[in-house]
């Protein structure tokens with residue numbers, strides 16, 4: 001009796017918090033800069049207050065128990081958002097970009113959040129995916145879908161290469177090496193004419209399924225949606241998959257091994273963790289995420305230029321992970337979404353945009369240095385409810 | 393496990409100097425003044441350092457120069473002189489790390505989550521909990537607590553449990569009683585005694601300063617001084633050994 005009452009309380013908490021999160025995100029997206037900032041400030045205050053009152057852990061537990069409910073609310077929100085936005089193409093564009101960046105940030109999180117390797121070359125991985133797919137499709141007219149897969153693979157390979165220095169260096173030295181690699185990447189693109197050089201690659205074809213081009217608008221349930229809606233659903237399907245993969249890795253021996261490396265490499269290797277393999281895995285998988293997102297980006301915007309993949313973009317990815325919460329899958333997505341929204345809302349400020357952006361970042365991090373949704377203890381559900389016997 | 397003229401140089405310093413050592417099915421105490429190379433010896437055996445010269449042989453196999461993770465996989469586990477747990481992970485996560493070398497799931501199975509992968513995790517968790525229960529039943533209910541929230545003696549226990557949960561053949565304990573009071577020392581020594589009862593296959597090398605502890609649990613004692621092995625005998629004989637006495641009394 002009491003148990004049932006307790007359980008329903010937790011499901012209510014889950015429902016309330018996830019609906020609230022969706023409402024906040026919605027208003028941050030549709031409102032003016034002022035409204036967006038107010039909403040973000042309010043959300044931040046709620047999180048800080050919740051933690052201060054000691055409710056955060058309870059909410060976390062509630063979510064753990066009613067994951068399906070929370071996920072259902074989020075999926076409903078994602079599915080209906082284009083209709084809630086009344087097919088506004090500008091707002092949809094912001095969300096598509098947020099989704100693409102979220103995938104990249106999830107990948108970076110493997111290195112930075114889980115393993116403690118701060119990588120400043122994520123934009124290079126993002127760019128590798130974009131350029132590989134764009135060039136293959138424009139020059140050899142292969143299908144954009146195939147191009148995207150190639151982009152993912154090429155970025156993963158580059159991730160392996162860039163990961164090699166990570167085996168020899170750590171901490172600041174590793175970060176420095178990745179910065180150098182990022183700069184090399186940018187310079188290489190600018191100075192190679194068949195990569196488009198400073199002019200970029202124009203005219204990248206859109207995706208299509210059985211003759212239906214993603215660049216055509218559609219009518220769904222009586223509402224005319226701009227072509228951005230096609231990309232919106234595609235990007236969010238991929239983001240959903242990325243979240244699933246990242247979450248599973250986090251909860252598995254892989255996530256645990258990454259955390260152990262982050263904490264103490266000597267301890268990690270004496271537990272049998274192959275440091276070389278697990279670090280390269282963090283780089284290759286992270287780069288694969290970024291490469292996939294990069295390819296999507298190219299086929300969405302139909303133009304890519306070197307300025308979309310330079311050092312400042314790498315910095316933005318790092319900020320997304322830092323702000324959302326290191327080693328927290330949902331946190332990273334939240335961080336990526338919020339920063340993308342804020343960045344767009346600041347467009348009116350023209351020259352002062354970066355200044356404002358940095359200022360907002362500093363204020364949020366001062367209020368909450370560990371990020372909006374920080375790392376939590378890994379949960380495996382009820383530990384002893386099964387009749388399982390150890391096998392040795 | 394045995395070593396043949398095992399040596400490591402740090403610059404000009406021979407921290408471990410031509411040590412011939414052998415352990416059969418037994419508990420060996422490793423003694424010696426501070427800085428005599430005991431910890432360095434364990435670091436060599438567990439693969440953290442690569443020897444300058446000499447050999448390490450484990451179960452008829454030359455493992456000299458193998459990586460630490462490979463050596464752990466072959467069944468040599470260790471603890472550290474200063475408690476080294478992953479502080480921002482929970483008790484259960486720290487314990488699960490001890491089973492890492494036993495896991496069969498690959499990284500792509502971690503993504504695809506086939507049934508046997510999930511089953512393996514449940515089995516590993518159960519195995520860890522059973523062992524924790526053996527050491528201190530309170531820890532089972534605290535399995536999700538972060539390491540920072542528990543007492544030093546329990547941290548020691550968890551470190552030992554993490555080392556033995558994967559059923560190693562050789563366990564290396566580096567000063568398991570350092571920093572504990574006499575009552576806690578007794579408890580830990582009890583726990584270490586229980587390991588041998590629970591698993592007669594396991595042999596151990598224990599670094600320890602407390603002579604009572606050495607005499608009560610070790611079959612044999614090896615004494616190092618300035619990196620060199622100066623004695624290798626039963627406890628009673630070691631006490632009479634003149635070289636050992638001068639080493640300890642300011643040799």
Ligand SMILES: Nc1ncnc2c1ncn2[C@@H]1O[C@H](COP(=O)(O)OP(=O)(O)O)[C@@H](O)[C@H]1O
Pocket residue numbers: 402405407424425426427428429430431432433
């Ligand atoms: N990584 C290292 N680099 C240089 N010298 C070291 C290193 N590790 C240990 N030593 C030196 O080796 C000697 C033996 O140290 P150690 O094995 O820790 O002694 P013990 O554990 O017996 O107290 C000491 O003089 C120490 O300073």
Ligand SMILES: [Mg+2]
Pocket residue numbers: 430431432473
């Ligand atoms: Mg020592």
